[in-house]
Amino acid sequence: MGSSKKPQQENQESNSGILQGPIIVGAGPSGLAAAACLSNNGVPSLILEKSDCIASLWQQKTYDRLKLHLPKQFCELPLMGFPEDFPRYPTKSQFISYMESYASHFSIKPKFNQAVQTAEFNPVSGFWRVKTQDYEYISKWLIVATGENAEPVVPEIVGMDKFQGPVLHTSLYKSGSDFKSQRVLVVGCGNSGMEVSLDLCRYNAIPHMVVRNTVHVLPREMFGFSTFGIAMALLKWLPLKLVDSVVLLVASFILGNTDQLGLKRPKTGPIELKNVTGKTPVLDVGALSQIKSDKIKVMEGVKEITRNGARFMNGQEKEFDSIILATGYKSNVPTWLKGCDFFTKDGMPKTSFPNCWKGSDGLYTVGFTRRGLLGTASDAVAIAKDITQLWKTNKDCRNNYCNSHVILLK
Numbered sequence: 001m002g003s004s005k006k007p008q009q010e011n012q013e014s015n016s017g018i019l020q021g022p023i024i025v026g027a028g029p030s031g032l033a034a035a036a037c038l039s040n041n042g043v044p045s046l047i048l049e050k051s052d053c054i055a056s057l058w059q060q061k062t063y064d065r066l067k068l069h070l071p072k073q074f075c076e077l078p079l080m081g082f083p084e085d086f087p088r089y090p091t092k093s094q095f096i097s098y099m100e101s102y103a104s105h106f107s108i109k110p111k112f113n114q115a116v117q118t119a120e121f122n123p124v125s126g127f128w129r130v131k132t133q134d135y136e137y138i139s140k141w142l143i144v145a146t147g148e149n150a151e152p153v154v155p156e157i158v159g160m161d162k163f164q165g166p167v168l169h170t171s172l173y174k175s176g177s178d179f180k181s182q183r184v185l186v187v188g189c190g191n192s193g194m195e196v197s198l199d200l201c202r203y204n205a206i207p208h209m210v211v212r213n214t215v216h217v218l219p220r221e222m223f224g225f226s227t228f229g230i231a232m233a234l235l236k237w238l239p240l241k242l243v244d245s246v247v248l249l250v251a252s253f254i255l256g257n258t259d260q261l262g263l264k265r266p267k268t269g270p271i272e273l274k275n276v277t278g279k280t281p282v283l284d285v286g287a288l289s290q291i292k293s294d295k296i297k298v299m300e301g302v303k304e305i306t307r308n309g310a311r312f313m314n315g316q317e318k319e320f321d322s323i324i325l326a327t328g329y330k331s332n333v334p335t336w337l338k339g340c341d342f343f344t345k346d347g348m349p350k351t352s353f354p355n356c357w358k359g360s361d362g363l364y365t366v367g368f369t370r371r372g373l374l375g376t377a378s379d380a381v382a383i384a385k386d387i388t389q390l391w392k393t394n395k396d397c398r399n400n401y402c403n404s405h406v407i408l409l410k
Ligand SMILES: Cc1cc2nc3c(=O)[nH]c(=O)nc-3n(C[C@H](O)[C@H](O)[C@H](O)COP(=O)(O)OP(=O)(O)OC[C@H]3O[C@@H](n4cnc5c(N)ncnc54)[C@H](O)[C@@H]3O)c2cc1C
Pocket: 025, 026, 027, 028, 029, 030, 031, 048, 049, 050, 051, 054, 055, 056, 057, 058, 062, 066, 067, 068, 069, 070, 074, 075, 114, 115, 116, 117, 145, 146, 147, 148, 149, 150, 192, 332, 336, 366, 367, 368, 371, 372, 373, 374, 376
């Protein structure tokens, strides 16, 4: 592995069933990063994970050809970098192997198959009660690490129930090999819609990608440097709007005018839009040239789905063999976190970056910054610093009243 520091103390469970430190919900990159930073400060923790593995989004819900689309230095977790021999844009399997090594280096052993159903703070006892299907866990601190992409967004499109072919969300898409030479309707034009359409082209399928709104498409690199990296560097010196203008100017020089391809740009610039709404700009890895050569067909909004295809807003009607919903993801926090007004009804913190990692009553969030893995790393470091201070200075903790995770059998 690349540069790393040794953990000072193993975290996790003691044999007696009494566990210590914060409860972390979710064993994705964010939960692992928080546990590692705590462990490095000598604070134990317990991760509850609903699936049967770490980084389940990456292991179970992403397609074969996926690569990180930001350079690796923007996607590494605190305390242990990517191996030096990894390429600039690690593949999905390299990213997963990095996560596995990260968890093993910090001796992080999540409790798998524990789907948190409710978590609620009890002001009388001062503890969080966290219930899964099997147990109830108790802690002074609750770290929410269930991610911005916890559940697929599956829109209701008129007539979808009538369609005779397969309809699947991109979280279930693995490869275009399942769609060889098919006419495929891809609904949505974020990074998933673009990359799935590109993958379909490689298998001779004919993707029709629905673009109902505006979208920013940027080259992944400009003159050999990552576009994201350039934007981050410029932001140290220039105001956000100016950085966006520079990025857009160079993007239009490299890509040409994307409006003519049916990809109209939003009025707000790409980085500002990402920060304010969470909408990620498309970093092009080849889809645009397939659009230019008409291999990926850009369609306006869908009016309705029919038995054999779709009717579009402009009146056109086309037949399709399959439909792929590249319609994004949403947070699931409102379904399980109760009696707490830190989150909006969409499951995102009400406060924005860099102040969204801490709530009240020992509540923390990691990975809800709308800034990808870079945001995860900064949250995890801040949370560990905060909890460590409490852990070391609080009399209750020294007397073991902060020993949490007393597991009660239901
Ligand atoms: C296709 C795709 C590609 C991406 N590529 C990049 C990239 O290149 N760079 C980047 O910075 N970001 C990227 N992202 C964003 C992505 O969100 C992060 O990479 C990263 O996965 C976020 O980590 P996380 O731990 O916050 O969330 P997740 O990875 O989603 O992990 C959350 C975990 O919580 C678990 N969980 C959820 N609900 C519960 C519950 N109720 N009880 C118990 N466990 C629960 C889930 O099973 C999951 O394992 C990508 C996202 C997608 C979908």
